[in-house]
Amino acid sequence: MSKRFQIVGIGNAMVDVLSNCEDAFLATNGIGKGIMQLIDMERAVDLYSRVGPAKEMSGGSAANTIAGAAQLGGRVAYVGKVRDDQLGAIFAHDLRAQGAVYETTMSPATEGAETGRCIVLVTPDGERSMNTYLGWSEFLGPDDVDASMMADAEWIFLEGYRFDGPDSHAAFAKAIAATKGAGGKVSITLSDPFCIDRHRDAFAKMLVEDVDLLFANRVEIMSMYQTDDLDTALARAAKEVAIVACTDSENGAHIVVGGDRWHIPAVATQVVDATGAGDLFAGAFLWALTNGYEMETCGRMACLAASEVISHLGARPEADLRKLFADHGLI
């Protein structure tokens, strides 16, 4: 392959606002633990006024994936919308500084939605409860997708969360057509069980028709295939999608390719903040896959990257992932 990009990600451009809290705070404020919930600007302002001191770090699921692959030295790009405001500048800076291509025309911030943000409440157990104000990222549509960039991608990576935007189905369709038309492949993450409930039919159609690599966690894939048995869900997914990469928390991950299946053990670590685990799993997996590593090695690298990102606050890698892989004899 000699395409310009190994991976192009499309998703919600977000700055994370990370704050620690006790479990009681979640209950008092009606926040579902461990899930992503969409909030409007009014709720975002109100909730922000209640949370403790915070730290701001670039986030966004697909953006974290791309940042991880970029840190590994991958040739990657990202598509997502921010406003021309300070949070937008922070988001753009952090992706570019990590080595990703991020070309976006930032709309003036004088009116309308601001750059999206996610108030991430981290409880003492390291679990994160996400409150997402989509802001300007909600309006990602076909015009934001550059067909020539997609044609120059070995893989595109679609964030399931983006199904919550009105024009984003069309944007994804345009990206898929351009990518596949030029011989590229399509990966997607289901993002969240509630996201699946909102868009099950659209996901199902896409999995059958378009997707070459499915990322999901245990709960998501069972929700997708409406079964309470993981093996059943994995088997059904493997009939529809060439590669299935399913994370399973402390039980590691399962990779299924047709009739072949690998169980990858998790890498033990102290969980500080679970944010970004799935994102970095996907970033490292795609980087490894596009660099020609064997499937099991892809899975091991992915689990290692996930373990790194949950060992500290924030959804992007801090340790040198290549060094981490080398320390484990993988490269």
Added chain:
Amino acid sequence: MSKRFQIVGIGNAMVDVLSNCEDAFLATNGIGKGIMQLIDMERAVDLYSRVGPAKEMSGGSAANTIAGAAQLGGRVAYVGKVRDDQLGAIFAHDLRAQGAVYETTMSPATEGAETGRCIVLVTPDGERSMNTYLGWSEFLGPDDVDASMMADAEWIFLEGYRFDGPDSHAAFAKAIAATKGAGGKVSITLSDPFCIDRHRDAFAKMLVEDVDLLFANRVEIMSMYQTDDLDTALARAAKEVAIVACTDSENGAHIVVGGDRWHIPAVATQVVDATGAGDLFAGAFLWALTNGYEMETCGRMACLAASEVISHLGARPEADLRKLFADHGLI
């Protein structure tokens, strides 16, 4: 005492932009290691484009001091100027969420300087090199100082860095007069040896006439009194100022009150980011002093708080400082 506030801090309102770099990056970009350097907006934009992915956290020297005292449960307030922009909202939120009173009229952000920020480059040794764009905080003047708030303060805490603003000498004079007129006391931090070089005469006059408690580190106090002998500097300072609290890096701190002197050993810790060590030393010291602890205990609490803040990235405390003091048998 039954004043509303134990401590009111006045200083540069800043959001820190923290990024890791190697020493070579500092040299290549003409950044003095371990010091604070003022930069203009053009340089701020250029430098930001060169640094790696960053994290944004509220900072500002006196604001960190106040945040520390607030976390300890102190009755505290802060005076400093931010703009009505996203970084200004972050700064205001974090202080209020910590429990500090922060009343400011944020000017509309449609024109002029933005909220100040400090690009903090952290090298592998934990040393921090600060590049400060003062922004709107530079324009703190007498109108920003509420005399009735100062009259309601047991102590005010003045940030030496603020001497770099055109109207801030007048603001400090107003604050000092209102505080002293109501029986309150004045503390100041010298902030930085280069800051002392810029304002030595003004500092000298204030130390003799107004200051009841001087915070400085070893280098600063020797610079202030233009001697290369720490004991000489401490003795001279103690003749001018009732309480001298001088930090001395891994050698701990020295407290001098007239003819009495205490050496407080440092608390051993792994230095991750030295940002905020002096700020938290001052915050805990003032909190302890206004709660009636003995001088040596004030010093020990101050050194403990400093050790906490340098053990992680960011200039504000993350661990529960009261619990830390209790674990060391101080409360």
